[in-house]
Amino acid sequence: MDYIKRFFRYIKNYSKYIDFTLLITYIMLSLIGLVMVYSASMVAATKGTLTGGIPVSGTYFFVRQLMYCIAGFSIVFFMSYFMHINILKNKRVQQIVIFSIFGLLVLTLLVGTTINGSKSWINLGFMNLQASEILKVGMILYLSFIIDKRRNRLKQFKLALMMPLFLIGTCIGLVLLQNDTGQALILCLIVFCIFAYSGIGIKAILKWSGPIFAGVVILVIFSIVFKGGVLSQHQADRFHVLENPFNYESGIGYHLANSLLAIGNGGIFGKGLGNSIMKLGYLPEPHTDFIFAVIAEELGLVGVLFILFLLMFIVYKGFLYAALTQSYFFKLVCVGISSYIGIQTFVNLGGISGTIPLTGVPLPFMTFGGSSMLSLSIATGILLLTAKQIRIEQYEKMHI
Structure with missing residues (x-):
């Protein structure tokens, strides 16, 4: 009692x-x-x-x-x-979370289930786990933690954030390899919003954000080599149908x-x-x-x-x-x-x-x-x- x-x-x-x-x-x-x-x-x-x-x-x-x-x-x-707020600021917790999500993304590519053209799910029996959804939260915490810890060195933006950005870019590239362009787009926009609010400055972001794009580009190249392209046919059709979906209502629209x-x-x-x-x-x-x-x-x-x-x-x-x-x-x-x-x-x-x-x-x-x-x-x-x-x-x- x-x-x-x-x-x-x-x-x-x-x-x-x-x-x-x-x-x-x-x-x-x-x-x-x-x-x-x-x-x-x-x-x-x-x-x-x-x-x-x-x-x-x-x-x-x-x-x-x-x-x-x-x-x-x-x-x-x-x-x-x-939950105590300090657990979100713990370096070891941050590392465990982001690298666990990275591992899940790799595992998804190896043994994932393909649904609607995207190989984005791991079948756990009781549910299909989509690692890219968990990545959104993990990425927000990781970037916020890294930028906060290294904010005194943000004038040396490239050196302070090169490896973290490369890791995030690689994760987004893995999502692209899953043929999930929509999730990859959202992840990129979230990253941009965090940087834009951080006070780093748009010019600095555009000038020194090479690592995040390098991670994406490397995996896009793998996609082109092993899959024959970045966009699948059904993804390309989605752009084409925007002109007037009712012209294609018996087909792709x-x-x-x-x-x-x-x-x-x-x-x-x-x-x-x-x-x-x-x-x-x-x-x-x-x-x-x-x-x-x-x-x-x-x-x-x-x-x-x-x-x-x-x-x-x-x-x-x-x-x-x-x-x-x-x-x-x-x-x-x-x-x-x-x-x-x-x-x-x-x-x-x-x-x-x-x-x-x-x-x-x-x-x-x-x-x-x-x-x-x-x-x-x-x-x-x-x-x-x-x-x-x-x-x-x-x-x-x-x-x-």
């Missing part, structure tokens, strides 16, 4: 430092995503179109996404209340044309939850790549704007805490996580709406998938942990 009392006393004492608006937003997005995964997959699951022709229960994907959500909630709760029809069908208020027509065989992956189209058709413009508001609220919170703290490390972590969620949202919506080529990048918190939910939950937990530490520091300053 004493242990239970101490536990709840500890939770009560530290709850005043937790940003509950951020925590509630995360929970709301995860629950909305859970409902939309069920709505998008229930009919297709019973017909077997999403499971290799084998009919399964209508709750098949819902139950799995529910397990991912529970695991995600547990991660966020543990990180928010019980079929998926994008139906996605645009689904978005248009939703109107302002949508057809109602569960009433999407385009998910009934017209969209190839309604619970993953094209879940935004299902959301737009069922919930309409109002529902889409509400979800975008919640996503942008997390992005806003990250930049807000970056402005509030004096810690260089905290600033870069907050900016990195905000950039991760913001950029991935834009890339997903841009692809589904025909603004940019389709990439297969998940919509944060909405798309079915354990790796994406795990990565986003860890990112949210880190943001909450960082916010808690910033609030503790502010509280201590006020009471000195």
Whole structure:
């Protein structure tokens, strides 16, 4: 009984430092995503179109996404209340994390499972692990740590960051070798945002960022030698179809044309939850790549704007805490996580709406998938942990 009392006393004492608006937003997005995964997959699951022709229960994907959500909630709760911020600043922990992810990326190339043309997953039995999703969080922490530790030498940018950038560039190159251009693009943009906010200066980044591009170029050369090119045929088709998807709606533009029809069908208020027509065989992956189209058709413009508001609220919170703290490390972590969620949202919506080529990048918190939910939950937990530490520091300053 004493242990239970101490536990709840500890939770009560530290709850005043937790940003509950951020925590509630995360929970709301995860629950909305859970409902939309069920709505998008229930009919297709019973017909077997999403499971290799084998009919399964209508709750098949819902139950799995529910397990991912529970695991995600547990991660966020543990990180928010019980993890100490100093573990993120530990050099040995940083090295273990980044080199473990590097190993997973190499292992993916060797024994990975190919889905939709990308060899990006390792089959663990209970889920498919996508190492590139975990790389996003690991890369944010690693770059923030390195830049913070070496900020006094940033005038000698090339020497201070050459090897770390080469390592990150190699990791991104491994993602390209997996034929996952969308994830590689997001990783590059996150790196750029962290550097841009770090105060290094755009000129210095452009002048001395050779190591990161060297890592990418080396692996692109391997891709050309062993695969015959950087882009596969279906990736090249995605660029070509942007001209007018409805000119190719019976061929390479079929998926994008139906996605645009689904978005248009939703109107302002949508057809109602569960009433999407385009998910009934017209969209190839309604619970993953094209879940935004299902959301737009069922919930309409109002529902889409509400979800975008919640996503942008997390992005806003990250930049807000970056402005509030004096810690260089905290600033870069907050900016990195905000950039991760913001950029991935834009890339997903841009692809589904025909603004940019389709990439297969998940919509944060909405798309079915354990790796994406795990990565986003860890990112949210880190943001909450960082916010808690910033609030503790502010509280201590006020009471000195």
